[in-house]
Amino acid sequence: MFPLPSAGQGEGEGVTSTLYHEENSMYSDIVTEHFKNPHNAGEMADADGVGDDSNPVCGDTMRLFIKVSDDRIVKASFLTRGCGAAIAASSMTTDMLRGLSLQDAARITNKDVANALGGLPGSKLHCSVLAEGVIRKALEDYHKRSQS
């Protein structure tokens, strides 16, 4: 009468492996500092590219603004609704972008952002993924605008 518990209950179950926050003894000093005093926060009225992204599950929402001159990012700013890691990742991203060529900017990965932050807890890595997302979208937006 009691059927076999259906598959996916074993160790392999996604939930067990992805959500473990063993390393999550919370945030590095860099994250804390960027959260407390975010760099380059705010709208940029004269942006050349804007990237919007959000994580449908956790609801974090980022908007990245870039100002480009001679294929180089001369200014970047952000608006973010999200957890401490999301805000710090946004702030760090704007710092990292400033002065980069568009090519180099396109090469920034979520790992780079997380590393620059001195690491992120496992359950917060999706925040750096979001940062990578808005970089790509802002660059796309810039390219689209400059083509038209």
Added chain:
Amino acid sequence: MFPLPSAGQGEGEGVTSTLYHEENSMYSDIVTEHFKNPHNAGEMADADGVGDDSNPVCGDTMRLFIKVSDDRIVKASFLTRGCGAAIAASSMTTDMLRGLSLQDAARITNKDVANALGGLPGSKLHCSVLAEGVIRKALEDYHKRSQS
């Protein structure tokens, strides 16, 4: 594939109700005293009746000797291999029997023995049952002998 756990696993399962030793905050002072200094211990060479009984599960074994005169028990002694409660119950039983008419002796129940001991823990009540058993058997033995 997993069948219903078979019946008898619920609360009613004998094991749950009978073996609880909640009250078993161990022995009364009377039990302790009788265990330390058992009364009327030892074989009685000239007994008029001997009763043997044992509990097949816990292995406790009692032997009760009685000396009868004018339908009255004038002396009782015991040999017991058993726990503290069993030894104390044996000792108490010999005390209780002394001076009783055979009729009154036949009326002694395990409850009487347990009560006289100031109570027994639930898991030790079977020791007083054993005491009742040897009384009956010793009386039977006496009657059998006196008939022959």
Added chain:
Amino acid sequence: MAKSLIYLDHAATTAVAPRVLEAMLPYFSQVYGNPSSIYSFAQEAHKAVDDSRDKVAKVLGCRPAELIFTSGGSESDNTALKGVAFAASQWGKHIITSSVEHHAVLHTCQYLEKFGFEVTYLPVDRYGMVDPQEVEKAITDQTILVSIMLANNEVGTVQPVSDIAKVIKVKSKQIGHGVSFHTDAVQGAGALDINVDKLGVDLLSLSSHKFYGPKGMGVLYVRRGAPFVPQQAGGAQERYRRAGTENVPGIVGTAVALEIAAGQLESNAAHCRTLRDRLIEGIQSRISHVHLNGHPTRRLANNANFSFEFVEGESILLGLDFEGIAASSGSACTSASLEPSHVLMAMGVPTDTAHGSLRLTVGVDNTEAEIDRVLEVLPGIVERLRALSPMTSSPSR
């Protein structure tokens, strides 16, 4: 740890009260005997367990033998549900619970689903309340168990448990077999009357660290005669219902803590209610675009739960943390699951709003000055975060 910590997360856990710790201490290294051993030294420990059981029974208004000491609220919930389900399955395999239960109940239901049980997850209204009539409607002749919490851990809503009990009793007669009623009273202990007969429940879960007792200790009440299969097999402890050498200091601490909590129920509630209301009024008057989650009146005396629009709950927590204030959130980002609080979702709170939730739960040691400090710093934190938010083009702050 800042010396000036303002602890406003009593629903998450509480400190062991000094009197409780004091009562526990002798049982670690002095009266350390195993309660199952027969020599007199160990019988002291045995007696401590018995006495503690008596104390807890007094608070719950039950027999000592109806209590099982467990390792916490989660074990109590798991054991209650599995214990009844596996014992009563000959009558049916249908379980009713609510969509706002603690995960210890909900995930156990999911576990049982894999064994062929069917579970109805009842909806709640916008305040998080279960409607007893919904329970009534949901009961079928296959129903064996209903589990509805006494008070919600996130939003503090107090459920109409005794009304639900009445409904179950009537229905149970109609369908011709018993329907056991379990309540997760983990958040109710120390705040509400948990007399099992007044509540009308057959099983009830407690977790000691929620009422100034030790972590890793709980209680499960199982009414005499209720169907129950023990879920931890082994030795004869707890009347064969929960094997394992007893956590003697934990049991002693649980009983003392519950006794104190029950004795101070009224005064604690009054103290907490004053602070909570000061918090609610202060926040609502100082910050715009804020919603109080949970029931306006039928809520735990110590619980204030808000949603702040345009911002994320964890970032508020972090902001408070840097001010030495400990709070909680039902927001996605504080949990490993990333999902927004299932409780707020069930209450129909919009996802975006749910993400901005903050829970402040006060306790016996909190002061008005502490509340005022929160009211001083919180508006600035929210304002700052809203300034960062892409959702507030120009929200009226």
Added chain:
Amino acid sequence: MAKSLIYLDHAATTAVAPRVLEAMLPYFSQVYGNPSSIYSFAQEAHKAVDDSRDKVAKVLGCRPAELIFTSGGSESDNTALKGVAFAASQWGKHIITSSVEHHAVLHTCQYLEKFGFEVTYLPVDRYGMVDPQEVEKAITDQTILVSIMLANNEVGTVQPVSDIAKVIKVKSKQIGHGVSFHTDAVQGAGALDINVDKLGVDLLSLSSHKFYGPKGMGVLYVRRGAPFVPQQAGGAQERYRRAGTENVPGIVGTAVALEIAAGQLESNAAHCRTLRDRLIEGIQSRISHVHLNGHPTRRLANNANFSFEFVEGESILLGLDFEGIAASSGSACTSASLEPSHVLMAMGVPTDTAHGSLRLTVGVDNTEAEIDRVLEVLPGIVERLRALSPMTSSPSR
């Protein structure tokens, strides 16, 4: 409690060591945060749990993530068996264990039998040893789990666990699917090497109060990749493998106790062996009709277990108790079940002899003087009881 208590029941439980209690104390009322909370105050508790896990992992030679903190040896055993059985049942429903396991294993097997699992209870030899070849023979293509204890709690016999592991590995390849190997190492911790790779086990149970840690705490090791369904559902604690707010002081105490135990393994064993051998020799030379139960050499350094003919074990215990000596028995009358020890029965000890069993288990704090005191009083106690016994018409005492 007599001041002069001579405690010789370390297999039943031990006192929390002073250093262990000291390490635990801050986590009751000071660093009391809930490890799942995100503010810095609670992260201190989180870190304490992480650090403790690392310490335990070091002793077991495993990854920290392979450890689950539980509420004791019984929970560890129950969880190990059910966790594997319910996860691996697609490969088969056959479990192998021995007839001398602790009830936490045996009764869990019986629980699983009600879910359609089949259990083979292997016999042991007269010393209580399991033969690895018997394990080999018992494995079928339906076998998913073998559970054999590291050392027996009653007679101290140490099982050939690593040999059994080898046999299982070979057979497992033949039948084409994994066979998980669990060992109940509750009596082994602090006495034997419990490195999981050297032992070759996939799951291993510990109980903290057996090695001078707190009661109500245990550890379950589950090798990465082993089939496992969590048995306590709810929050995300312990990697979703065991829900419930962590018993932080208990976890800290467990780790410190295990660290100390592992560090003093050799010296403790030597100390205990000396006392134990003094006890064994002294008793055998002073009392007739006495048998040493268990293996003459492959036994725990601290365990001495005897059967005294013609008398009942509990009465000896009681006699010793009045002399301030705490001991244990496998005799019927000390257990609620009345049955004589299933371990002695499985070893083929005659029922009558089994009833007269006495277990003395020494510990780090025992002294030679204490042993000598036992040797002084025990012969008189046995003699007195034999004089009362109907079985000794005139035994040569």
